[in-house]
Amino acid sequence: xxxxxxxxxLSVGVSASVIAQCDPVWDTALGNPGISAGYIQPMLGWDDGxxxxxxxxxxxxxxxxxxxxDHLGQYDPTTGNWSRVGLGIDGGGTxxxxxxxxxxxxGNGEMLYVSGFFAEAGFVADTKSIAAWDGNAWHSIGAGxxxxxxNAVYDMYxxxxxxxxxxxxxxxx
Numbered sequence: 001x002x003x004x005x006x007x008x009x010l011s012v013g014v015s016a017s018v019i020a021q022c023d024p025v026w027d028t029a030l031g032n033p034g035i036s037a038g039y040i041q042p043m044l045g046w047d048d049g050x051x052x053x054x055x056x057x058x059x060x061x062x063x064x065x066x067x068x069x070d071h072l073g074q075y076d077p078t079t080g081n082w083s084r085v086g087l088g089i090d091g092g093g094t095x096x097x098x099x100x101x102x103x104x105x106x107g108n109g110e111m112l113y114v115s116g117f118f119a120e121a122g123f124v125a126d127t128k129s130i131a132a133w134d135g136n137a138w139h140s141i142g143a144g145x146x147x148x149x150x151n152a153v154y155d156m157y158x159x160x161x162x163x164x165x166x167x168x169x170x171x172x173x
Contacts, residue, residue: 034064038058041098088121090118099116109134
């Protein structure tokens with residue numbers, strides 16, 4: 001199964017075709033009956049080493065008929081199930097949301113980088129608003145924001161500006 005990135009915003013109350021693939025007909029099996037509250041925006045197909053999965057993030061807590069995903073869900077096409085990624089994303093009692101999912105290799109193997117506005121990922125220290133998932137565990141990238149700041153990371157982009165490829169992050173400060 002080849003997943004193509006489709007980015008659109010879903011609203012509360014949408015219950016039919018909330019997430020689908022186009023190949024070239026719509027298949028609603030990925031998300032029927034949809035999300036229970038919030039929205040889904042960043043989406044990415046990524047292979048964690050066990051086969052490609054479909055990742056979706058946003059502000060939603062539940063997806064695909066009730067699976068608790070805590071802002072970031074993964075769909076496994078081999079099982080047909082949605083699940084939380086690791087121990088999930090802790091919103092910290094705020095209006096948490098995810099803004100970007102990006103696969104990137106920092107030289108130690110490709111990981112799924114997740115950004116947005118959240119307290120931490122998987123109860124790992126220094127993961128406020130940005131974290132990396134290796135397919136088994138959450139990791140800090142050494143750039144978590146202090147608890148007394150209200151920062152959201154809005155985008156991440158890898159680029160080589162003359163000093164080797166780096167992941168550039170764009171945040172609110």
